[in-house]
Amino acid sequence: MEFPQLGKHCNQHDCKRLDFLPMKCDACSRIFCNDHIQYETHSCKESYKKDKQVPVCPLCNKPIPLKKGQVADEEVGRHIDSDCQSDPAKERRKVYTNKCSMKGCKVKELIPVKCDKCHHNYCLRHRFETDHACKGFQDTGRSITDSGAAAIFRFQSSNGTSKSSTKPTTSKLANAVPQQRTGHSLSQGLGRELNMQRASRQQTTTENDLRAAQAGLSEEEILARAIQESLSQTTQPPTQNTGLSQEEEDRLLAEAIAASEAEARRQQQRTTTQESQNKKSCQVS
Structure with a gap:
């Protein structure tokens, strides 16, 4: 006599036995009989x-612990890429030395991928200016050539070496803040002057070309040529015809x-000397 409402059938396709003491597999959670x-x-x-x-x-023959589900x-x-201390793994990690400069990104590439505007190295995912929120060379918002960036880096390294060789006192460090601000403002003024000179040279060249083109033409031809020139300027960027190259201007x-x-x-030294002389004169009086 069978009791179909009691027990469960084995899930093995060629068995289907009705077992009154069914067992569940702890891996796939299906019901099987004692034989399966x-x-x-x-x-x-x-x-x-x-x-x-x-x-x-x-x-390296090192055991690697695993967590549940890994x-x-x-x-x-992952162990070979990061923690393995064998010689082949170390040589492989040395090849990928071009780390991405994006904050929070730890990707390393086989070849350097530098941004032409800020001159930082990035991975293939953050190589475009919009992907890494490019702020220009040293957060100035401007691009610079490779030779200009190398010249500025050499200048900064030489200043850093000279400052580290001479240890300034507390008063000198306090006085260095307005000095840096003065140098920064002067550099901004020089940059604006260079931009104004470029714009004036471009405007002068355009006016001279226009005068030479208008010689011996009627009013209708002059008007047609002016319209054509304005259309070409809106569709194409103006060409720079400067006397100095970009590298020379950066230098x-x-x-x-x-x-x-x-x-x-020098101005700061003169101010410090004058203040010390004033203090001495006050003490004498």
């Missing part, structure tokens, strides 16, 4: 989750900044 409860007997597809074997790194192959690959700007900072230091 083992992983191998019912070909359990989730049995890898219950595999408690510890994988070993093939390069895949062994992925953890071994002149760096020299002007150095001269302005030297003048500010």
